[in-house]
Amino acid sequence: MKKVIFNNIKILRENNGEMSQQKLAKAIGVTRQTIIAIEKNKYSPSLEVAFKIALEFDVPLDEVFVYK
């Protein structure tokens, strides 16, 4: 019953004109390493960064991150 946060960032990047990690990072104001860490589930981001990513892809937050 221990839940984990999954993310669809890589898929969203690919579906948005092959957007690179670098471009996404710059667009939302974090470093590339942060995007990699989140994308690879090294840690879950702050709520603010999560919202910025969702906004960048123009989707609701729970289409980027899923808690289950």
Added chain:
Amino acid sequence: MKKVIFNNIKILRENNGEMSQQKLAKAIGVTRQTIIAIEKNKYSPSLEVAFKIALEFDVPLDEVFVYK
């Protein structure tokens, strides 16, 4: 254009049987001070804590936190 995160935790507590900050804190596994800090916008929580709060009230995350 600078966006901020708002939250409806207080209203959600009131609409869920006058749930106290203490009970909410215990239910999601954080301290009461953390609930107070989030509720009063002293800082925005981690994505994980945000998801736990939404789950506790059985609503989607963007009904608890709004980014605008």
Added chain:
DNA sequence: ACAGAGTGTTAAATATCTTTAACATATGTT
């Protein structure tokens, strides 16, 4: 063969979130 772009890794420093603990104030109850 070399250069560039994209992705991945690590270590150390800094920033932010969360806890622990203590105290304050207001309200309701015995």
Added chain:
DNA sequence: AACATATGTTAAAGATATTTAACACTCTGT
């Protein structure tokens, strides 16, 4: 009056997220 419950505040310590900087690997194009 004394007690309990709920909310709010603060300071310091601890945990987690993020940055900075450096290096490595693959792929594509020249």
